[in-house]
Each structure stands twice: as C-alpha cells, then as structure tokens.
Amino acid sequence: MLYHLYELNQAALHPARATAEAYRLMWRNPLNPASRTALGRGAAAALELFERSTRRYRKPAWGIDTVEVDGREVGVVLRTVLSKPFCNLVHFERDLMGSRRRKDPKVLVVAPMAGHFATLLRGTVRDLLPDHDVYVTEWQDARFVPRAAGAFDLDVYIDYITEFLRAFEGDVHIMAVCQPTVPVFAAVSLMEAQKDRAVPRSMTLMAGPIDARQSPTAVNRFADGKPLSWFRQHVITQVPWPYPGMMRLVYPGFFQLSGFMGMNIDRHLTAHRDLFHNLIRGDGDSADKHREFYDEFLAVMDLTAEYYLQTIETVFLDYKLPKGEMRHRGTPVDPSKVKRVALMTVEGEKDDISGIGQTEAAQTLCSKLSDGLRAHHLQPGVGHYGVFNGSRFRSDILPEIRRFIRAHQRRKSALGRALSRVA
Template identity: 60%
Template sequence: MAIGEFGGAPALPEEGGPVLSNGMYWFYEMSYAALNPARAAADVARLYLKNPLNPWSHTTFGKTMAASAEMFERFTRRYGKPEWGINDTIVSGERVPVHITPVWERPFCRLLHFERVFRSPPRRPQPKLVIVAPMSGHYATLLRGTVEAFLPNHDVYITEWVDARLVPLAEGRFDLDDYIDYVISILHALGGDCHLVAVCQPAVPVLAAVARMEAEGDPYVPHSMTLMGGPIDTRINPTAVNKLAEDRGTDWFRRNVITKVPFPHPGVMRDVYPGFLQLNGFVSMNLDRHLDAHKQLFFNLVKGDGDSAQKHREFYDEYLAVMDLTAEFYLQTVDTVFVKHLLPKGEMMHRGVRIDPAAIRKTALLTIEGEKDDISGLGQTEAAHALCVNIPANRQAHYVQPGVGHYGVFNGSRFRSEIAPRIADFALSSQSVISKPRIVHAVS
C-alpha cells in the first residue's frame, strides 16, 4: 500500500505534525457540530448575495462577501461519498445506458457492476474486468475515469469499500487477511471467467489471493491480473513515504494515529485510522499547491469565472471526501508491506499459510508503472515478475508509462490513450492460447 496522496493509499502524518490522542476524534466531532449554525448562516448569506434580484450581487463588495461565505462553508463542510455519475457509454459507435448495481456484498465492501444495456450484442469481445480499488482513504469513485475508459470494451466491475465508521462493531474485524478473502470470494461469485486490475494498494493482496488460489488448484483463478503502481517490493527505489514508514515502525502508528469511532456513527467504538487525519496528511504533502488553488477559487468567484470555479469544486469534492480505515487493516498492511517486506522475502502469511507467488502458473501477469511515480517507486511493481517465476514468459508483460506520476498511471489522457488499450489487448490475448511471445514494453 503506497502511502500517498489521492489514489495511493493512507497518508502518513508529516514529520513533526499532529498525532492523535484517544479523545481527538470526539473533539473533532464536537467541533464539526458546533460549526453547524455558522455553516448554515454562511450558506444562506451566499444564496442571498448571489441572487440576481439583489442589487448587491452586481457589486464587487457583494461578490466578495458571497465568495467569502462559500469559502467558509466549503472549509467547514464534511464531504460525503461522491456519486459515480456514469449514466451511459459508447460501444461500437452506439451510445448505451449504464446501470450500476451491487452484485456481491460483505460488511466492508460491495462489488458494483456497470451493466450496459445493449440493443444488440456488441461485435467485439467484451472481457469481464474486475477493478480492485484501493482501500486507501478515498472512495472508489476516485477511479471514475478508469471505469469510463474501460466501459466501451469491457464488462466492468469494481470494489466499493465501505467507510469503517459506518460498520457496526458487531460485524467484526477487517484486516489484510480479510481483504484477501474478499478478493477470492469475488472471483468465486463471478465464476472466475474474468480479469483482475489492481490499482496501487491492492497489488499485494491481489497477488496473494491469486497465489493462494493457484496453490490450492482453485478453478476460479482469473485469466489475468494487472498490477498498476503497486508496492510489491518497497525496498526497490524507496520513496520518501516508504522510508518514513520503515523508520517509524508499526508501533509508532499504533500509538499515534489509531483511535475509536465516536458516537453517533454506526461504528462507534471501532478502532480506526480516521479519515480526517488522513486528509491532514494528504494536504500537508502539497500544502502550498492547495493554498494557491483555494486562493484562485476565491478570485474566480469574485470575477464570475464559473467554469474554473466549477472545475475546482469537482476536484475538491472528490479530494476532500475521505473514509476511515479499520486499525487492524492499516497496521497489518504497514507492517507487512512497508516495514517487514514480507511478500518479496517469501514470508507473507494468509490464515497461517505462506503465500508462494511461484505457485501462479495459469494467470497471466501485466505490471504497469509511471516513470515519475513518487508514491510507488519505479521497479516496485515490476518486482512481481521476479516472484512469479512459473508464469510462462509469453504471458507476462511490463510497461512503464513515460512522463506520468502516480495518479497518471490510472487516470488522465495518457491512461486513456496509452495504458488502457494495452490492458485491453493483454486481457484479450491472455484469455486465449497465445501462439507467440508477448513483447515486453519499456520506456520509449
């Protein structure tokens, strides 16, 4: 689990930054509740001052006050889970509706199916693609662009992880072993006739799940797995956040960032790494950039640049929406992946059984990295090939996308034009008998 910003995984508190006492989450809730009247008043003021029938709305003073009211409301708001907003897609030149329905569910996760409603069967094969979203503080909607890129040519599913503060304590624990169990259960539910795509943090549990299945002769193994910007071996080109995790050790995180969910949330008294503390880590990594962005929003609101202001709102509505993670999942992942490097050492266990990537023989493997990734260093994902020694060479491929960082590995124009087509080609070719060796892509 690369510990990073916006799409990587849970952020670490900055060196010397705030840590969490047992009562801070409760204090945070009380502060949020205390600001409710002021937040409501600011929203009323904004609506009043932006009403075109109000003469003040056409003055610089009125626009400045309206902008200030909106900024206050946004700074003190709690951002909920964003909507997917995917209603249709283009398949073979035809626009088809998309219905989003849950097809599998457990206390901490739902599997969503983006069902496309066809008038006639598409001409091109439509492989079943399961995107395993990172359980990293942000919601699965972060991968909205990833889903949209695959919809024209794939039958798409995605894991939607549940905010831990919404899961009652009676539902039990959720740790890295449970995560692996969930992946295996999803593959069983889909009958195994699918392809897995793990975005960042899930790379380790997905590889572990497939290894367990292959070792046991499970008939529901996927045709292929694609690991994108994942921390398979963080000893290779360690980033600043990798080093920070290793230097501090697991006990530091247990003492300083874990607390209990307060009342009135359904998960009251559950031990979690809270979303608001993760958000502090996300923002502090690039504080100057975020301050400049909000300063620009204020100026755009005052001068009436609605398009630029709306783009800011859309980005930060997603960025500031965070979820709590269960303490056991977070701590076990930090310990296994970043502190002890158990998977590449051959020492990772699942339910008392050692994970052996060499057991993987049937599932094809594609790894993808970003040339400028500062969350999962170059080579950390590619390390999976050295572990999966029994996958035939013509069913393995590695690709480094030039000019992109961590976020660009799974979203943006480079992803749509250069990465997604490679994944689609790999899925199609790995589903059938391959008669010639695959070309291993490299930086061009």
C-alpha cells in the same frame, strides 16, 4: 478522544457554515444589485471558500449513467451482485440489447482501500466501460460497520478477493489499483498454489507497493521511520457515538486526508486561491473543475485498525511479500506458483507514492511465469493518479491494457476449447 474532538469541532462549525452559505446565496442572487459588483463577487467567493474548506465531504455518487459503445449512447445501471459487511461487489451493467459486444471481457477492478472511496476510480471505470464488462469493489466506511460484523484485516481482505474471483469461475480479468496490488497478488498466488480453477485470466497491477524497498518515496520513508507501536499509539482511535460502528478501533479518514494534504500543501493552497480568483472573475468552468476534483479528494473513509496496522507491518515495515515471508492464515504466499495467470504491471515515471520498480517487482517474484504471459508498462511524465486516470491514461496506458486483456481472453478461451476436445 481525538475522534470525539473532531466531531465536536465539526458540530461547532455547523452554524457558521450554514450562515456562510445563506449569505453566499444572498450575494450571488441576481436580484441583488451588489451581486454584479467587485464587492459582491468577492464576498460570495470568500463565503464559498470558507464553507467548502470546513465542510465534511460525504461519499460521492458514481454519476455514470450512460456510456458510448459502438458510436451510440447506452444506459448504465449499478447493481450489487455480492454484498459483504465491508465491501459490495458492484456491476456496471450496460444496456446492450441487440449489441454484438455482449462478449466483452469481464474486468474486476479492485479499488484502493486507503482512505478514499471507490469513486476515486470514476474516470477509470468510465474509460473501461466502452470495451469491457466492469465490476468494482466498493469498500465500506468502517465507522458505519457495526462491531457485530467482526474484524477486518489483511487476511479478511484476501478472503474477499478470493471469494469475488470464485464467483466469476475463471472468466474474469482482475485489475488492482495502488494499495490492493498486494492483497490481489497474494490472493492469486494462493489460488495458484491450490490449483484453483477459478483463477482469473489475467492480473493487472497498477502503481502499487509490491516491494516498497524499491525507489522509496516520502510515504515509504515516513512509514519505515517509525515502529508499529508508534502507529498504534498515535493514529488509532475509537469511532464515537452515534455512528453504527461506535467503539470500533479505526484509522480515521481525517488523519489520512491530513497526510494527503501535507504531501503537497503548496499545490492545494494554490488551487484554493485560484478558486477564489476564478469565482470573482466568473470563470465557472474552472471553478466547476475545482469543485469536481475536491468533492472527490476531500471525501474520505475510516479504515479498521487491524487492517491498517497489519498493512503497515506487512507492506511498509517488514516487506514480507518480496522477502517470501508473507502468510495468509498460516499459509505461505508464494508468487512463484503463478503459472497460468498473465501478469501486467503499470507504473508512472513521476509517481510520488509508489516509486519506480515497486510494482514491477511482481514480475521478478513470478519466477516461473513464462515470458509470453508478461507485460510491463512505464508511462513517462505521469504521477500516481495519472497512472489510472486522466488523458495520458486514456491515450497511452488504457490501449496497452486493452490489448493485454484481449490477448489473454483469446488465449484462455482457446485453451479451454482444446481441453474440452481432449476430454
């Protein structure tokens, strides 16, 4: 019923949004003398603010068409190399004909499945591309996946990661950002326990809740303060007609967005007030930056109910992974089995979603991993998003990740050559 009411509200607002956009164009039209007056600029700014505040934002485009490699611009083409009902494995293929960089390390970036689309990592991918061959998991919006495709829970998520890793046959470095640190860590642990030869060369876990008991944030306290039944009763609803996923039980994206906005409501109100004033002043650069950020931030996707509830229970209520109680289809997830895969953990000093120590806990859980295969980086002065995006990521964090990946690219290659000689 909640989803139906939301859709009815969106439909009711559509004529008002269309009218607002039409009048905005009228007030902004250079042929209209009033467009150069304070009244005209104020009216256009108010109408744009209304339209943007009531709009439903769709999945953004990646917008990565070129990248600079070795001082020259090369084209980038997105290709889907594996397609699953709930996820596509996308390759950012660089046009490197004649370049010596064809041996760049392959990096599988596992995007968060926590309400936003994978394009939230646009900056991360763009910064990785000059020195890495990048693949990304592009998770699908559950409201567009028919019920006939079956269920998707944390176990299926781990299955997907395992299948994607096996497609690379061991020649890949995996990077998990935020939420996927838990399923990625679990998948690698299970593969190590099975002595799977397709384990990645290295694993980089960034700003994720491996052990949510460490430095609990407002997000952790909110989840921990309620029983699982509360989430099932209050935030799970059915996808309405006419979406392909009609009648699928989901945690709607608009609920997640409400939570994101509520955490920093003053900041968002100030940002929209500043947009209004920048539009009146004609500060197009500042207005464009606002639009770029909020076009991404306000675009959200639905999560399947079974995945959301299992994640809440496993990660935030029962802390099953750090307690040694997590299972995947009945098989224990034992991080102490990780011996071959190099591990790097990255945290932000001011992270208000995954507190300090939550990601680094993976280092303790990998009790049998040698010191030479470990690295940890705590970045001063950055919050959650700054761990994987922005100027501090480019200047301080990415160089550390690049060195870590290069070191273990060489290590495993040398080991493989040595084993070949022995054979």
